Structure formats: C-alpha cells, structure tokens
Amino acid sequence: MSRHEKWFAPNGGMSTVTGFISPRAARTISAILTHQMQTPIQGSLAEIGTFLGKTFIGLALAAKPGEHVVGLDIFEADVGQKLVASLKLALPGDTASHVRVAKRDSTTVTPAEWMRLLGEPARFVHIDGDHTYEAVLSDIQLATTYLVDGAVVVIDDFLHEWYPDVTEGIIDAIRVSKNLFPVAVIPRTGSVMGGGTKLVCTTPGVIEDCFALLQSALPGTTFRDCKIAGKPAKAFFNYD
Numbered sequence: 001m002s003r004h005e006k007w008f009a010p011n012g013g014m015s016t017v018t019g020f021i022s023p024r025a026a027r028t029i030s031a032i033l034t035h036q037m038q039t040p041i042q043g044s045l046a047e048i049g050t051f052l053g054k055t056f057i058g059l060a061l062a063a064k065p066g067e068h069v070v071g072l073d074i075f076e077a078d079v080g081q082k083l084v085a086s087l088k089l090a091l092p093g094d095t096a097s098h099v100r101v102a103k104r105d106s107t108t109v110t111p112a113e114w115m116r117l118l119g120e121p122a123r124f125v126h127i128d129g130d131h132t133y134e135a136v137l138s139d140i141q142l143a144t145t146y147l148v149d150g151a152v153v154v155i156d157d158f159l160h161e162w163y164p165d166v167t168e169g170i171i172d173a174i175r176v177s178k179n180l181f182p183v184a185v186i187p188r189t190g191s192v193m194g195g196g197t198k199l200v201c202t203t204p205g206v207i208e209d210c211f212a213l214l215q216s217a218l219p220g221t222t223f224r225d226c227k228i229a230g231k232p233a234k235a236f237f238n239y240d
C-alpha cells in the first residue's frame with residue numbers, strides 16, 4: 001500500500017483529521033492517485049478549500065518527486081495552524097517541502113497567480129472551497145487554465161440538497177469549458193455531513209479510460225449513461 005492509500009483507507013490517517021470526505025469518495029480519489037502514480041503523468045496537485053487537510057494531506061502523500069502540492073483556503077480562526085500541525089505529523093522531516101499552503105480567497109486568484117502558485121500544470125485538482133454559484137464557477141474556470149493532458153478534476157458537493165447553486169455553478173462551468181469534461185457522478189456514502197457527492201472530470205481524450213478506472217475502483221456498482229451540461233457522462237447508483 002502506498003502512503004496516500006494508507007491515508008484514504010477506512011480507519012486510515014484521514015480518520016484522525018476532522019473534515020468532509022465520504023468513504024466512497026476517499027476510495028475514488030485514492031484510486032485516481034494510485035493510477036496516476038503508476039503512469040508517467042507529471043504535474044502539480046491542488047486543492048481549493050483544504051479546511052484541516054482531510055483530503056489535502058492525502059494529495060501531499062501522493063506527490064511524485066519534484067511535484068508541488070498546493071492548498072488554498074481562507075483559513076478562518078486557527079484552521080491554518082491546525083492544518084500545518086497535521087501536515088507535520090503526516091509528512092515528518094523535510095518531506096513536506098513540496099507542499100505550499102496559501103491563505104487566499106480563491107475567487108480573487110488570477111490565472112497568472114494560479115500558475116505561479118502551482119509551478120507546473122496540475123494533474124489533479126480538488127475543488128471544495130466556497131459553496132456559492134459564483135465561487136464554484138470561478139474555481140472550476142481557474143482550475144481549467146492550468147491542467148496537463150489527462151488531468152483529473154474532482155468537484156465536491158455536486159447534487160447537494162443544501163447547495164443547489166453549487167450544482168448549477170458546476171454545470172455552467174462544465175458547459176462552457178473546452179478542456180474539462182464530466183466522467184461520472186460518485187454518490188456520497190453515509191450522512192451528508194460526512195462528505196458530499198463528487199463529480200469526476202477530466203480532459204478530452206481520456207474520458208473512457210478515466211471511467212474504466214472509476215468502475216474498477218467501485219466494483220459491483222451500477223451505472224447509467226447520462227448527460228451533464230450536454231456532455232456525455234455516467235452516474236453511479238447510490239444503494240446507501
């Protein structure tokens with residue numbers, strides 16, 4: 001088991017950090033990162049909305065040599081200090097030198113700043129920041145400005161009952177994007193407070209491969225063809 005797999009495993013490292021990621025989402029993200037580790041894809045990893053690091057630390061553990069891992073958050077109260085402390089525990093010694101954490105409102109980050117923060121185009125981005133229509137639209141558009149071919153963008157809280165505006169922002173961003181396509185809806189497991197449904201997206205040319213990976217990560221699950229923002233996608237059934 002690699003380090004990020006141990007982190008995202010049931011009762012793994014992530015269970016020591018407060019935050020929001022459902023077991024099925026953790027399994028999905030872990031499988032995507034494992035696949036990327038086994039292929040030559042190279043690039044930065046980023047999260048908008050790290051909170052205390054439940055997902056972010058897993059990304060940090062999945063970096064290949066020379067890659068940067070970048071987390072943005074407005075860090076209210078002592079969230080930033082707690083994140084840094086958890087990062088030190090999970091990434092002891094100087095192995096965390098590839099990790100950059102920035103106290104920023106992501107909606108004010110320009111594409112040029114995003115490129116500077118990331119250093120190299122991203123191979124994995126998790127979007128989980130401000131939960132408004134405008135912010136989600138802006139965050140997805142920011143993420144799409146700097147992606148490698150084959151990058152995966154995972155967007156949180158798609159179809160969330162409490163955030164219909166987030167769903168609308170995601171759909172509008174996907175509709176106008178030329179380089180980001182939906183792959184599949186990954187329904188949450190358990191209570192909504194334990195983490196939301198994710199929408200997995202990728203760049204053109206690898207959509208089928210990405211779906212095959214998701215299918216193998218979620219054996220025994222039923223899916224159907226659908227369209228999201230007019231683009232073909234798949235939806236997994238939620239038996240929970």
Ligand SMILES: C[S@@+](CC[C@H](N)C(=O)[O-])C[C@H]1O[C@@H](n2cnc3c(N)ncnc32)[C@H](O)[C@@H]1O
Binds near residue numbers: 019054055075104105
């Ligand atoms: C749902 S939490 C993220 C959960 C986290 N990804 C996890 O795995 O547990 C949302 C985070 O987004 C941050 N946030 C809210 N508005 C933001 C903004 N405009 N820019 C960056 N981060 C923001 C909040 O401070 C909060 O930490």
